[in-house]
Amino acid sequence: MTTTTPLRAAAAVCLAGALTLTAAACGDDGSTGGGSEGKGAGSITFWDNNGGVRTPVWKEIIADFEKAHPDIDVEYVPIPINDVQSKYDTAIAGGGLPDVGGVTTSYLANMVAQDALEPVGGRIEDGALKGVLAESMTESVRAAGGRGEEMYSVPTSANNGTLWYRTDLFEDAGLAPPTTWDAFYAAAGKLTDKENNAFGYTIRGGEGSIAQALDAMYGQSGITDFWDGDETTVNAPENVAALEKYVGLYGDVTPEADVNNDFVKMVAQFDNGDIGMLSHNLGSYQDHLKALGEGGFAGLPQPTGPGGKRVQVSNPVDGLGLFKSSDNKGAAWKFIEFAAAHEANSTWNEAAAQIPANTEAAGDPWIKESARDNAAFASLTDGSTEIVQLPYYLPDWNDISKTGNEPAFQKVLLGELTAKEFLDGMADQLNEARAEWQEQQ
DSSP states (O other): OOOOOOHHHHHHHHHHHGGGSOOOSSSOSSSSOOOOOTTSOEEEEEEETTTTTSHHHHHHHHHHHHHHOTTEEEEEEEOOTTTHHHHHHHHHHHSOOOSEEEEEHHHHHHHHHTTOBOOOHHHHHTSTTTTOBOHHHHHHHHHHHTSTTOOSSEEEEEOOEEEEEEHHHHHHHTOOOOOBHHHHHHHHHHTOBGGGTEEEEEOOOSTTHHHHHHHHHHHHHOOOOSEETTEESTTOHHHHHHHHHHHTTTTTTSOGGGGGOOHHHHHHHHHHSEEEEEEEEGGGHHHHHHHHOTTSEEEEOSOBOGGGOEEEEOOOEEEEEEBTTOSOHHHHHHHHHHHHSHHHHHHHHHHHTOEESBTTGGGSHHHHHHHHHBGGGTTTTSSOEEEEOOOTTSTTHHHHHTTTTHHHHHHHHTTSSOHHHHHHHHHHHHHHHHHHHHHHO
């Protein structure tokens, strides 16, 4: 997903690119206009925020929708995932927003702050989606919007962190699946044979390392809130101890080259070498299947800590936003309700290998079949997991959680910085960013 533009710079970015986007929507020429409900029929424009990859399944859903609603035509616009946020920012500044668009929680707050999205909480409560959306995902949407209990998108799907493991290596070593943190650490040690280039785990030390480290920290500490009053819990003593244990894996049961690992390198090492475990997400399933074959690997959700408690940090939740400038909100909402309903939501998520937000879809046979080999599919909807909501609503969140601290995390792995020093520094940045955000509210 693309990096969120800091809010204080968003206007400049938008104005710079305002002339590069043609008006391809049914909304009015500005982003903050009130729009109208329209007649509930006619034409609407939908921007797919992962165009190309998801185009076939969206075209199938749109065809089904137009068959069910012959008085509504949907203009489908595929936007490449790496361009979608800049396209939205440009259209917010210069006009041409769609009626409906794919919006993830990673950049939701940016769009809410620019007054581009219609609140949808009331529409959900008054319509067919009431009571059928996974609470873990609706809570992520609420938290990411940064406006209290109001929702500014309808959740449709989520990815989920997965502990992938090599079933052949585990069987050879006489190990059970690593469902607890204690079992995870024990397996990592037992599967390591450095002389034969075999390692128990591959750690993410390069791009994207912070989110994985946070997941490991909160998963072990059992802390379920990112904030304690006005201060972050990132550097709580329990989290410091958890990170110390986690980074202790590096160089001991992991390759030393892992200090530069992004997800591509990490996945390649797991698929092509003798590495027992990998923390990634559902998206690498096809890579593992191609390299290791069916039955050669399996997936688990976040390991549980003492007492069987499972805690993980929030993953971005994908959803559909209703744009405030739309002049046909009635028809646009019908499309959103249709796409988030049982059948369409199940169809989309099965094609995308994601977890459906619709709880009725979450009970479909394909989910149950997927969960046999990867229990992470069910862990967001079965009540077994407590989610730490990351502060996507902070303008500086992406910088703090990515480029601002990834080099420092590498220093922790290399022993040049302690886990406490690293987390204290990140906590100072987070507390300052939250204070600035609160002043702007």
